[in-house]
Amino acid sequence: MVKKKVPDWLNSSLWATTTSSSSSADDDRLQRYSSKHSIIADTATATEPLDGSPVPVSTPASIREQPPRPSKPEIKIKDKDKDSRNSVSSNINNNEEDNGNSVAGPSAEDISRQAQLLTELSKKVVNIRELRRIASQGIPDGAGIRSKVWKLLLGYLPADRSLWSSELAKKRSQYKHFKEELLINPSEITRRLEKSTVCENDEAKSESSGMLSRSQITHGEHPLSLGKTSIWNQFFQDAEIMEQIDRDVKRTHPDLHFFSGDSSFAKSNQACSEADTFFCFVELLSGFRDHFCQQLDNSVVGIRSTITKLSQLLKEHDEELWRHLEVTTKVNPQFYAFRWITLLLTQEFNFADCLHIWDTLLSDPEGPQETLLRICCAMLILIRRRLLAGDFTSNLKLLQNYPPTNISHLLYVANKLRAQPSG
Amino acid sequence: MVLVLAIGDLHIPHRAADLPPKFKSMLVPGKIQHIICTGNLCIKEVHDYLKSLCPDLHITRGEYDEDSRYPETKTLTIGQFKLGICHGHQVIPWGDLDSLAMLQRQLDVDILIAGHTHQFKAYKHEGGVVINPGSATGAYSSFTYDVNPSFVLMDIDGLRVVVYVYELIDGEVKVDKIDFKKTATTRS
Numbered sequence: 001m002v003k004k005k006v007p008d009w010l011n012s013s014l015w016a017t018t019t020s021s022s023s024s025a026d027d028d029r030l031q032r033y034s035s036k037h038s039i040i041a042d043t044a045t046a047t048e049p050l051d052g053s054p055v056p057v058s059t060p061a062s063i064r065e066q067p068p069r070p071s072k073p074e075i076k077i078k079d080k081d082k083d084s085r086n087s088v089s090s091n092i093n094n095n096e097e098d099n100g101n102s103v104a105g106p107s108a109e110d111i112s113r114q115a116q117l118l119t120e121l122s123k124k125v126v127n128i129r130e131l132r133r134i135a136s137q138g139i140p141d142g143a144g145i146r147s148k149v150w151k152l153l154l155g156y157l158p159a160d161r162s163l164w165s166s167e168l169a170k171k172r173s174q175y176k177h178f179k180e181e182l183l184i185n186p187s188e189i190t191r192r193l194e195k196s197t198v199c200e201n202d203e204a205k206s207e208s209s210g211m212l213s214r215s216q217i218t219h220g221e222h223p224l225s226l227g228k229t230s231i232w233n234q235f236f237q238d239a240e241i242m243e244q245i246d247r248d249v250k251r252t253h254p255d256l257h258f259f260s261g262d263s264s265f266a267k268s269n270q271a272c273s274e275a276d277t278f279f280c281f282v283e284l285l286s287g288f289r290d291h292f293c294q295q296l297d298n299s300v301v302g303i304r305s306t307i308t309k310l311s312q313l314l315k316e317h318d319e320e321l322w323r324h325l326e327v328t329t330k331v332n333p334q335f336y337a338f339r340w341i342t343l344l345l346t347q348e349f350n351f352a353d354c355l356h357i358w359d360t361l362l363s364d365p366e367g368p369q370e371t372l373l374r375i376c377c378a379m380l381i382l383i384r385r386r387l388l389a390g391d392f393t394s395n396l397k398l399l400q401n402y403p404p405t406n407i408s409h410l411l412y413v414a415n416k417l418r419a420q421p422s423g
Numbered sequence: 424m425v426l427v428l429a430i431g432d433l434h435i436p437h438r439a440a441d442l443p444p445k446f447k448s449m450l451v452p453g454k455i456q457h458i459i460c461t462g463n464l465c466i467k468e469v470h471d472y473l474k475s476l477c478p479d480l481h482i483t484r485g486e487y488d489e490d491s492r493y494p495e496t497k498t499l500t501i502g503q504f505k506l507g508i509c510h511g512h513q514v515i516p517w518g519d520l521d522s523l524a525m526l527q528r529q530l531d532v533d534i535l536i537a538g539h540t541h542q543f544k545a546y547k548h549e550g551g552v553v554i555n556p557g558s559a560t561g562a563y564s565s566f567t568y569d570v571n572p573s574f575v576l577m578d579i580d581g582l583r584v585v586v587y588v589y590e591l592i593d594g595e596v597k598v599d600k601i602d603f604k605k606t607a608t609t610r611s
Contacts, residue, residue, distance in 0.1 A: 185424045186424070187424035187578055187580045187585070188424070188580075190585070191580070191583070194602075209546075209547055209548040209549060210546070210547060211544070211545065211546055211547075212545040212546065212547050212552070212586075212601045212603060213601070214545075214588065214599040214600070214601055215599065215600055215601065215602070216599065216600075217587070217598050217599065217600050220598070222576070222587045222589075222598045222600070223426055223454065223576055223578060223587060224449040224450070224451075224454065224576060224587075224589070225449075226448070226449065236453065236454055240453070
């Protein structure tokens with residue numbers, strides 16, 4: 001049996017992040033990413049989205065392409081941040097050159113892609129296939145493009161532009177009805193239940209004074225009920241969960257101001273973007289829903305099977321690494337891939353990188369799941385040197401804290417995995 | 424939907440050691456928005472316990488309360504309703520509904536919450552509604568030793584109030600409710 005050799009291009013220093021040279025560069029980049037978040041927050045106010053959905057406008061776009069011009073006309077940024085942004089982006093450019101970034105191309109490519117997208121979006125009927133093709137190379141930040149493109153890719157907006165306003169209005173009112181139907185407090189529920197069983201009592205008017213008659217409670221429902229099926233108990237538990245979510249969002253993304261309801265910008269957008277987000281989220285997750293269902297864990301569509309697919313993919317493309325990880329060091333893919341897959345890599349990279357990855361996830365014609373697996377496989381391959389040198393502990397630590405990476409590299413490798421002929 | 428707890432006459436530590444455990448397990452923080460207490464706690468520890476359930480606590484003075492700074496009567500507005508509190512030992516004859524109705528008209532409230540008799544009552548008259556939450560610990564009263572622990576939880580929702588009566592009878596918690604509406608025309 002011929003041992004499948006790792007193709008030479010994978011071993012090229014261009015792709016692999018080694019522990020020595022580029023990690024310091026990575027750290028630098030990470031620092032700059034975090035400093036950028038404050039810029040994102042400020043620039044978020046400057047976008048002009050189609051329907052009010054907030055889009056973070058940030059300069060990490062400049063990191064992918066190089067060298068970007070010092071000031072991009074399409075990004076409107078508050079003046080005070082312009083200088084810091086410029087110096088930061090020029091630093092990044094130098095860094096890229098040191099790394100020998102082979103994603104060659106002048107910034108003109110970025111402008112042209114933006115122009116292409118804008119052209120496509122302004123057509124009467126958007127060609128979704130064409131949109132996918134352009135978007136898979138990355139969507140530039142700015143001018144609310146990403147917001148529109150994602151909505152089209154997820155099928156929330158129809159291809160026919162003339163239907164957009166009616167479709168949006170319809171969906172938003174639908175969402176409003178959902179809220180009214182599902183978010184009733186227990187007081188209201190009790191009242192409705194009673195209306196159906198007892199007709200409105202007129203006795204309130206008839207007896208002017210006297211002892212008020214006591215009546216039985218229905219289904220043992222009372223506000224202090226601790227029963228698991230009690231609507232009151234569920235209501236209070238839901239309220240607690242919502243508070244928890246609110247706290248977690250503030251804790252994990254304190255810099256993203258559009259999450260907090262405080263700014264006036266946030267409030268004005270909340271109504272529309274909440275409905276849009278809901279439907280887009282439903283659409284996005286419809287393909288991944290089975291990963292979250294415990295009963296399906298061991299089935300063909302469950303999370304275990306998907307993780308196995310990732311394993312197979314790795315074995316196909318890089319058997320040496322696969323063997324070292326799963327057999328030699330016994331790093332069960334569940335330990336790291338579970339979070340990668342269920343959260344669509346949002347916990348592994350910073351916000352700006354996630355946007356870039358999701359551009360590809362959503363636009364790839366193979367579908368989000370296949371694309372996700374290829375990206376995960378690429379993530380493993382990119383750090384193969386470190387993994388091959390590590391034992392269980394260090395590998396697990398590395399995979400659960402994936403080092404910052406050049407996302408364009410990552411996506412390029414992931415793309416190549418598709419082109420590889422299977423074994 | 425506003426939940427208001429009406430509770431009183433605990434007489435801790437003189438006549439009772441603590442609330443019944445079954446009541447304590449139901450009274451958890453985070454569910455109740457206001458507490459109205461008729462008085463006779465009697466000590467600060469009970470005050471602190473009630474405060475831990477809900478920060479918005481309104482108490483009137485009972486004749487055995489150690490803290491003499493509680494007011495004799497209190498009024499507050501919750502939603503569409505005006506509520507009045509008084510321990511009740513000041514109103515004679517004790518427990519007399521007509522006398523209580525006079526106090527209610529004086530305070531000009533829709534709902535008067537008064538205690539002292541350690542017996543749950545909910546009474547409607549032209550001036551409004553009088554509610555006596557009873558004694559939450561089942562402490563003996565000036566009248567009798569035969570007292571069932573009880574308290575009241577009101578769900579105020581617009582012009583409608585649902586009064587949930589919690590009583591401990593033979594070791595079991597029994598819950599009843601009373602529904603009444605405030606007609607918009609009465610009381611300005």
